[in-house]
Structures are given as structure tokens and as C-alpha cells.
Amino acid sequence: MGCYSLRPGSHTLKTVYAAQHRLHSTDEVWVAGERLESREVPCRAEVIRAALVAAGLGPIVAAQDHGLAPITAVHTPAYAAYLATAYRRYAAYLGVPQPVLAQRCGVDPARLLMRPASFPELCDYYTYDHEDPILSGTWEAAYWSAQAALTAAAAVCAGDRAAYALCRPPGHHATADQYGGFCYLNNAAAAARWLSAAGRVAILDIDYHHGNGTQAIFYADPAVFYVSLHVDPAQDYPYYWGFAAERGSGAGAGTNLNLPLPLGVEDDDYLEALDVALGAIGGFLPRYLVVSLGADAVRGDPIGKFGLTSSGWYAAAQQVAGLSLSTVIVQEGGYDLDTLGGYVVAFLAAFVS
Template sequence: MFRIRKVPDARAPSNRTAVAEAQAILRAQFPGMAPDDIDALPGRLEDPFTHRFVAELLVAEDARSHVRAAAVMLYDPELAFAFLDMLATTPGASPGRGTGGALYERVRLEAAALGAKGLYFECLPDDSETSPDPAIRAQNAARLKFYERFGARPIVGTAYETPLSPEDTDMPHLVFDGLGRHDLPDSERLQDIVRAILERKYGTLCPSDYVAEVVGSIHEEAYALRPPRYKGTKTVAAPAEMRRPIPLIVNDRHDIHHIRERGYVESPIRIKLILDDLDATGLFVRHETRHFPDRWIREVHDARLLDYLKSACAEAPEKTSIYPYVFPVRNATRPPKERSVLAGYWCIDTFTPINRNAWPAARRAVDCTLTAAEAVLGGAPAAYALVRPPGHHAERKTFGGFCYLCSGAVAANYLSHYGKVAILDIDYHHGNGQQDIFYERADVLTVSIHGDPSFAYPYFTGFRSETGLGCGAGHNLNIPLPETVSPAQYIDALDQALERIGEFRPDYLVLSLGFDTGRGDPTGTWSNRPEDFRRIGALIAEQGYPTVLVQEGGYRIRTLGANARAFFDGLAGGLGSAPCPNAAPSRTANAPAPRRWRTSVRPEDPGRIRALVAATDRFSADEIEIAVELAQERITLGRASGYHFLFANRGDRLEGFACFGQIPGSETSWDLYWIAVQPEQHGQGLGAEILRRVEATIGRAGGRQVFIDTSSSPAYASTRTFYLRQGYHLAAELADFYRQGDGKAIYAKALSA
């Protein structure tokens, strides 16, 4: 048994191990290859600009996560072709069977997903004239026979096999695999592709006149694919369309956990209703649930909580539920010993019971979610764990809200061993479990859209001011919304959440999926209908992140199935239009990251503001600290500070910002306190764009005029000119205001109503 996964980089511990093991296989199987080329593999994965190729490493791992085969594929997005640089299995294994064969099929699938109009690679010749050694020739023939099964054959009629030196033998063929849907390109495009291969891959070996000779030999109608040579081979189908069935993992033991008390809405019928609607879509393929060791749960939950849940559930009376009713608010360091009283030590509410079946049902839900995570690691663009009981209210040391184990957090932590992870919680209630578990971590971003804790469970978490601690500062985003929210307002909040996730650039996404934002849900107050869920699913899928979906809430029986079906219709359509299925957009884009705008102030912003303002080389140390203090005051006091911010970011870099606020005592006048951009952005229009956005914000708030103070000294001449060009006029000038010879120039602009 093995799995095949993409290794995006060598930063995460499991990825570093996989890269090292892949390098060992490549060294063993390609002893003549320059060691530096293999050593450079980690850098090639993260730096497409230097090598002018996007590099992808695919590995086949056994049950113990040891690499048994590895492939390196290069992709040129401009010429839209893929090049299989290397494919090798552990010594002694055949590349044409088992692991190696499955790995090549996955390479073809990845090439098709990237949009490649053909996969190219090199194979040594299988004829006696160019491969005189019978033993080597037999190996070459076996490889070419294997690839011919996929329709991949050498391109003949060019000088690609020309020896670099007269004594050279076994010069490789250039082999073309049309992926079952593409023909050989025209001569001009093939020339560009061959030039790219020879210059970028063999630039140190092939002199320019040799490259010119080979490229010049490519003439229309003079080249073709070699006719099939190996009879009796079974042809392999073309790669499947990228709208593949979504792996569906259902908790087959969920119904043992059935609380029959009146008003307990988290009932087994929820799963049946969702399945009834989803089974008719044809979008899913069922996967068997695998069992995973407890260590994955213990990495996110306190071991004492797990021990309590396991033993208390096992000891609970048959067909009886124990509800927490005493809570240790006075002395949490001295837990009681009686099981029924101890429930309150670990639980956050009075309606989440302990009974015989709570633990086994919750434990199975974790296995389902980890099975979905495995499917995503294995290449599925998305996988759905349809589970109950839900999990997103279970914190590291507590359970509650119908939740016992935070399945989504367990999956996110599992995936974090292979790359960066973002959690997006779209349940009506705050995902306090995920927030608590990852609050001081920077490798997992947690984002939650939910009802404001002033009226919505769990009441004590989910505030905007909760942004993370320590190295996790800035890695938790809460978007609390009021009781009445229109679908359009909800989409605006989702856009904000996806924007923050885009800045984080995760390798994987875990979606805590709640349908309790639907109209009429007994636990919610919002009004999303099926058409709204369809749009929500599409927007999330269009981001292109490999996604594990974990079922959380959703309790209105009449509409639950329809809402779920609409969501997954949208999700499936979005997967088809995603920029690169099964890859974060940042991995395949040669263009720089898009500019992002936001108004929230994060803990890391004061430091970034200090660096930006200092980089302009226009402000004194005191002025720089004032800029920092304004941001810190906004973080501390929120809107009560009176300071508003606008940030322009590109990736993790702050490109520009503005700070503004309403003048105390005035109903219509506002001050622009700060506006600054990075030095390289001067004259590029960013400052003007920031100012336009600030003015629009002020206008929406009822402001009718903006005032800006600056220095009248010669050093600020360009700043004053900038304000004049943006429609401001000099309203007043106070001589010697800052110091002798340095006055204050006050500029003003009236805003249209």
C-alpha cells in the first residue's frame, strides 16, 4: 500500500524528510548526474524564477511514509508544456510496474491539471546503431515499451539525438506524451520548447551552436511521432478530467450517538438527509474509513481530557446521559473525583452529555476526517468528511457545544506536517476549538465567520480583538456578524476571509462546514438559501487550495439536504475553474502576488509601519514612533481610539498605509494623519490609490472635508505637490510651527456628498 502526494517545499518536517529520501533515490538511480543538480532540488521547488521552470516533486510513500519512488516535473506556463525531469524508484524496483507506474500516471494527471499541452521527457534509444551495448539497449527498450502504453513515443525527424562528441553513444530521444488529448505542436512552438529544454536544463553542456543546430532541424512536416514499435501492450487511458469525483468519507458509527431528549437537535437524521441529496449528484465516490493512532488526537487535545472522555463514556450507565452541572470557577487547580461532577471541569456548557457512545462516535469522526486529509495529500482537490458529532467547539482542554473532539483541528495539525494550513470556519457559531488549539502557532491560520458572541454561542470567544499570541500573533481572524445578515453581507464577509487566507498562501485548507447559516435554522438567525450556498461553495473552490471539508452544524431538517447539495454543486463547479487544482496558486504563478487591501490592524502591523516609515527616510525618530503608537492605540482601544487604517499589502510585504480619523468636535471634518508608501512605489500611483480609497471611506461615513498637515520646508516639496495634484488646496500656513524656519502647511479638500 502506498500513497502519492505532491511535496510543495522542504520547510515542513515531513516534507524535508521526503525531499531527502527522494534525493537519495535519485542519486542511486542516476549516478552520472551532477550532484549539484540533485542537491538543488529544495531550492528549485521554491524558486521558479531562477530556473525558469515551475518544479514539482511527486513522491510515492509506503505505509510508514518512506519514499519508494520520486518524480520531478518541470512546467513552463508561458509555453504550456511539462517536462518530466526525473522518475525513479528505489533500486531493484521496476519503473514500469506498481509504484513507478502509478507515479507516472499521477505525473500525467498533474501535467494536465497545470494546463500543459503535452508532457515531454528523454529516453535512451532502443536500436543497435545508437545503443551498441545489448544490456543497456534492453533496459532502454523496456522503458520505451512501458511509456508506449500511454501513447508516449519518441519524436523522429529532428537532430535532437545528435551526439555532443563523435564518440558519444546512447543519446536520448525526446519523447512526447500528448496526455490523450494533444497532438505534436507546430514547428515554431516545438522549436521554442526544444530550445527551452536545451538551454535551461543543459545550458552548461550544450554550446549555443549545438542548440541552434538542433532547433534549426525542426521543420514543418519533417518530424513526427515514431510509429508504435511494441505490439501487444495494453493502452492506458488518458488522464481523467480534473472534475474528478470528490472522496466522501461517512462516519458509519455516528448513529450510535443518539440523544433522544426533547430539543437535542444534533440527531442522526442530519447525516441521512445530507446523503440522500448528495447521492443523487454523482459528484462523490465513497472511501473506506481508515483507523489512525491516538497520537494525532493527543497532538491537539490535552491527554487528561482524552483520558476523561474515554473512561467516563465507558463507565456511563447504559442508555443514560450525564450532563455537566457544576463548574470549577473558583478552584480549577483542584478537580473533583466523581465522574458526574468532573464533567463540569472539562465541559463549557450544560447541554453536551457524557454517555456510552459519545467517545466511540467522536473517535470515529476523527478517523473519517484524517482519511479525508489523506485523500487530499494523495492528490484529491477536495475530500468531504460527513461526520457527527461535530467538533469545532472542542478546545484543547475542554469539550462542549455537541462537540467532543475537534476533528478539523486534528486534520489541520496532521496536514501541517506537510505544509502551511488555513482553517476556514463557516458554521454559524464561532470555531473556538480551532482558535484555542492554534492560537500561538504561525503555521496554521484560523479564520471564523460567525454570529457575534454578544448573542451567539459560545459567547465568550469570537471577538475581533482575538488575533493570536506569541508567534501566532496575527494568525487568527474572527469576523463576527450581527443577528440579521443578508446573503450579500455574508458574501462580503467571506471575501474578507478569503483575502486573509490568500495573504497567508497556505498549502492546504480545512473547511469547517456548517449549514446552520441557512434560513430558518433553529440555532441561527441568518437567511442563506440554496442559491447562496451554491455561490459560497464556488467562491471557496475557486481559490484552488487542496481542501478537507469537515461537517459541523446545520439543523433545519426541511432544508438541510437542499443546502448541502447546492453547496457541493457550487464547489464542484469552482474546482473546475480553480487556477490550479491541488496546488496553492502561489506555487504555479510566475506573476507577483496580487495586491490586497484591508482595514483591520494586526499585532504585526506596528513593526511593519515602523519599517516602512523609516524606509522613506523623511521622518524623525519621534515621528516614526508616533506612527507606531497610533497603530498600537488602535489595537488596544479599537474604534474608540478614533484612528482608522488602510493597508496595501503584497504577500507578506506592507507596500503602503494611511491613518485617518474624524476631527474631535466636528461632524463632517476628518484628518489624514499619515500616508506613506515604500520608496520603490513612489511615482507608481499607489499613494494616489490609497488616498482615493481613504476619501471614499470618509465619504461613506458622512465626512465632507479632509484636512492634511505637512511641513512647509523644502524637503517636503514633493509631498505638497502630491496633495495639490490630488485636488487639495493650501488652506493655511503657520510659520515656524515645528521649529524655526519649518512651518505647518494645512491642505484641504471638499468631498462631494
């Protein structure tokens, strides 16, 4: 799949939506008689969609199927096969369907040496988290979330100034072969790798949390520059990754930039760090920009703990849009259902001119 020459930018912004997200139905998840609480619920995508419809920023189109290849370009085939079959295989093991939930997991160097052959040990191997269930529809929802990002990337490749992928589940915590932090397939990474066939790509991750999965996927890749503003991992999730000293490795040395910020960071310091990020991206001379958009960076989010105000958020959107790059915006976090739609619309509006 190749890219075409750029057309002048349009005055609307296309949103790509995949209704299959509802199949990852986390409203009511019961494991061994206990209710599993999750804030990453289907309503998140629906409040964003409703706000976009109300704002009339542009057409909302269905995700197109680009197949499995762009997904296994950033994930191992064995991991993708596991995600696609885990629910059925676990049900066969138990004799009754039940959400797959890891029991023992984490950062375990030994996992690199041996892969368990079967359940239940296998369900600990492909995750570093223990709060993310694999449900009957998780694979289909994650697959189509990735396809939404790829469809938005294709729109930008074909000449749109920017396009928005309303991805759910989110993706930036998913590594090449582990899920975690609500993320199963890395949507932004799939889009970035796909775009990189046509030129250098920068990823700007402004979710409250560090995108450890995206960083890991491109850590040694000089064609993709990963830049992230996020809470200091010494203070909040994902704890093990996202420190300033992580700068890339091998051929990718220097193409990873982490700008960790303290809990409660306010507008001025946040926007100053964003300036640094955008300056670095400009210096990389990318052909495309992928934005991992997390509204959990705004004050009041029930998970995020920054002090960024709504006016700081609007200013950030203007700064990012001011790069004037062909941009794919991919939805990551954001958990305040009352404000999420409005913040997403406000960010996207900066790209409609």
C-alpha cells in the same frame, strides 16, 4: 504519515463517512426522568448522505483508522482518556448506567488550578456546557468522526483537489480539553494539525457559530491560520469567544481572524465579509485549506439566525472554491433536516469541476 505530491484534480469529490456516528444516539436521551432534547441527531448525517447519493457527486468511502495520535495532537491525552471512559466510570459511581451530564460548568479560571479526582465533580471539569450528554457510544462515534476528517485529509494529501468528511458529531466547539456545543473531538483541528506537517494550513470556518474550540487549539500556532465568519458572540452562542479583537497570541499573533456578523445578516454583507476572509487566507499562502462547513448559516435554520439565502450560499461556495486550494471540507452544524442535504450538496458541487 507523510504527504505525496499533488495529482491533477479529479472531476468527482470523495465523501468520507463513518456509520459509527449512529452510536451517539441522541434521538431519545433521558436524564433523571426528563427527556433531553437535542437537534444534533443521527438523522442529520443520514439526510446528508442520502442527498450525496442522489446527487452522485462521487464515491462515499468508509473512514480509515489513523489511530489516537492525531487526536491527542490537538487534545490532551487526559481529556481523550476521560471521554473514552466517562460513561463506564459514571455508571460505576452511580451503580446504574446513565448519560453523563455536567451540573456545574462554564468559564471557570479555577479549573486550570485543580482537577477533581473523581465523579461527580469530574464530569463538570471537562466541559463548559451542560446540554451535551456523554452516552454509551459517544466516544466511539466521536473517535470515528475524527477519523473521517483525517481520512479526507489523507485523500487531499494524496492528490485529491478536495474531499468531504461527513463528520458527526461535529467538532469546532471542542477545545483541547473541554467539550461543548454538541462537539466532543475537534475533527477540523485534527485534520489541520495533521496537514500542517506538510505545509501551512488555513481553516475557514463558515458555521453560523464561532468555532471557539478550533480557535483555542491554534491560537498560538503560526502554522495554522484560523479565519471565521459567525454570528456576533455578543448576540448568540458561544458568547465568550469570537470577538474581532481575538487575533492570536505569542508566535501565533496575527494568525487568528474573527469576522463577527450581526443577527439577520443578508447576502451582500455576508459575501463581502467572506471576501475579506478569503483575501486574508490568500495572503497567508497556505498549502491546504480546511473548511468547517456549517449549513446553519443559511436562512431558515432552526438554530442559526442569519438571513443568508440559498443563492447567497451558492455564491459563497463558488468564492471558496475559487481559491483553488487543496481543500478538506469538514461537516459542522446545520439542523434543518429538510434542507440540510441539499445545501451541503450545493456547497460541495462548487468543488467538482
